[in-house]
Amino acid sequence: MSRRPATDAPRAPGSRRARRARRARGFTLLECEVAVLIFSLIVVGLAKLNADHDRLLAKVEDWTAGDPIYYVVRSDDPMQRLAGVPAVLSVDPPPAPGPPPAPGNLTVTVVSLELVLDPPSASALAHVEEP
Amino acid sequence: MSRARRGHGARPSARAGFTYLELMIGVLVSSVIVTVGTLAWRPISANTLALRDRARDVAEMRLAVEALLADLGGAETALPGPDGNELLIVREQAVAELQGAWDAGADEGILYSLAGDDLLRQDLALGSSVIIAQHLLQFDVVRVDGIETHVSLRTGTGLEERSVELVWPQ
Numbered sequence A: 001m002s003r004r005p006a007t008d009a010p011r012a013p014g015s016r017r018a019r020r021a022r023r024a025r026g027f028t029l030l031e032c033e034v035a036v037l038i039f040s041l042i043v044v045g046l047a048k049l050n051a052d053h054d055r056l057l058a059k060v061e062d063w064t065a066g067d068p069i070y071y072v073v074r075s076d077d078p079m080q081r082l083a084g085v086p087a088v089l090s091v092d093p094p095p096a097p098g099p100p101p102a103p104g105n106l107t108v109t110v111v112s113l114e115l116v117l118d119p120p121s122a123s124a125l126a127h128v129e130e131p
Numbered sequence B: 001m002s003r004a005r006r007g008h009g010a011r012p013s014a015r016a017g018f019t020y021l022e023l024m025i026g027v028l029v030s031s032v033i034v035t036v037g038t039l040a041w042r043p044i045s046a047n048t049l050a051l052r053d054r055a056r057d058v059a060e061m062r063l064a065v066e067a068l069l070a071d072l073g074g075a076e077t078a079l080p081g082p083d084g085n086e087l088l089i090v091r092e093q094a095v096a097e098l099q100g101a102w103d104a105g106a107d108e109g110i111l112y113s114l115a116g117d118d119l120l121r122q123d124l125a126l127g128s129s130v131i132i133a134q135h136l137l138q139f140d141v142v143r144v145d146g147i148e149t150h151v152s153l154r155t156g157t158g159l160e161e162r163s164v165e166l167v168w169p170q
Helices: A016-024 A029-064 A078-082 B003-007 B020-072 B093-099
Strands: A069-073 A088-090 A107-116 A121-129 B075-081 B084-091 B110-115 B118-123 B128-133 B136-144 B148-155 B162-168
Touching: A029 B020, A029 B162, A069 B020, A078 B093, A088 B020, B020 B075, B020 B084, B020 B118, B020 B128, B020 B136, B020 B148, B020 B162, B075 B110, B075 B136, B075 B148, B084 B093, B084 B136, B110 B136, B118 B136
Parallel strands: A069 B162
Antiparallel strands: A069 A088, A107 A121, B075 B084, B084 B110, B110 B118, B118 B128, B136 B148, B148 B162
């Protein structure tokens, strides 16, 4: 049966005693600098994230800047209105409506007509003449 | 008793723990750090919440405007409603017929109104009702000179206040 020696003989560098001795010395300036650097990077990253969010939001709400007035302009094409095409916003007022058509009947001349069975369709070329 | 047996070579005072003075200094330093952190966190948190509110408000206003544009795209008239700050949109006959809202030779229309801070869209012909947008503080509808309908929307307060005005020129 062997007994452990009770002496202060130097141990290997990786032993528990050596690690405890290193901890007792505190931290070095280099370790402190690294910690400060990492902390600074985190703070700068968060600040940049906040600034980017602010800039992106300013771009998103750009259309409301300065309490604007928008004119609602709907499509001139009745088929588009029937199909549910939404109106659009315009900063310029729409042009005034044109003069009413002259009284009397229009003269409509069908120049050509094309009918197709498959798919079923029809197209015509017409000439419209005002009285 | 040898030093090696008592404390693996360390001084007896170093192995006895920390003193009351060290404890007090530790508590003081921790308190300062926590106080500084709290003071710094408050404006950061307020700024983050303000950004969130701004994003929400502008998104809600955009939703309201897009819903209005969708209905005004096929509208025949858009006039103030019977109870003041309401907008009554009457569809064109063809649009109303396609949507099944043409009844007895007329379309009862779509009524936009502000209920609390919710913008409500009621299809009077179809009997449907839906909240289009929230957190709106103002929805004013005014007929100007008998030729234009002005719709004002406002959201947010203070520096975060945003407003737009839509003009229906018919």
